[in-house]
């Protein structure tokens with residue numbers, strides 16, 4: 001579904017050149033949930049922006065469902081970390097969720113159905129008439145997720161979507177994403193700083209090197225498909241996997257310190 005080949009991104013300007021992504025190659029199969037982790041500043045956001053067609057790569061290609069990405073691909077939705085900036089404060093919740101459906105040209109009745117279904121799926125059926133600023137941070141992030149799933153994307157990119165919410169809400173949102181993914185069969189690429197979150201959520205974790213970035217390891221997560229916050233996180237295999245990812249990231253950081 002998602003094919004990244006030899007992707008490079010170098011930022012230039014103001015007399016400064018930053019080689020953010022050196023050579024990234026990986027694929028994500030249709031319906032997979034893949035998490036991406038790496039040291040801070042290793043180019044995770046740069047990579048997602050290139051996949052989402054929001055930033056032109058300096059080299060290499062991104063293909064979504066066989067079509068090369070040259071601008072935002074039609075079947076893709078993105079959820080960013082900063083929910084406060086991703087919702088329009090002057091629009092009620094339902095209008096925020098409906099906006100991309102209008103741009104997609106869907107008829108009014110279908111738009112209404114999708115808005116109602118997606119708000120119910122994130123547990124916010126009663127919030128359609130509220131303004132985003134009347135909701136808590138976790139609820140606003142749920143609205144952003146509802147907007148993404150209402151669009152019925154084939155690919156969902158998430159860039160540290162839970163970084164700004166409290167630990168309890170974060171655990172609820174993680175379970176929400178796994179539940180939606182299992183139900184909707186959407187392909188998910190999920191970027192996170194949080195090693196435990198990556199192992200808990202993913203079927204697979206891609207560990208990136210420090211910038212200039214390459215894939216350091218492609219790790220299958222062989223935990224059972226049914227996961228829950230208490231038992232999965234207490235399982236010995238979970239601890240082994242998180243320790244392994246942690247060691248890889250520490251090694252990636254040491255390799256920058258040594259270079």
Ligand SMILES: Nc1ncnc2c1ncn2[C@@H]1O[C@H](COP(=O)(O)OP(=O)(O)OP(=O)(O)O)[C@@H](O)[C@H]1O
Nearest residue numbers: 011012018020039040041042043044045046047211
């Ligand atoms: N617009 C830009 N112009 C110049 N350099 C940039 C720009 N955006 C990012 N960079 C540089 O590219 C590198 C990768 O940044 P990026 O934000 O993609 O990393 P990240 O892994 O998402 O970071 P973090 O984990 O801290 O969120 C960094 O060195 C950053 O300074």
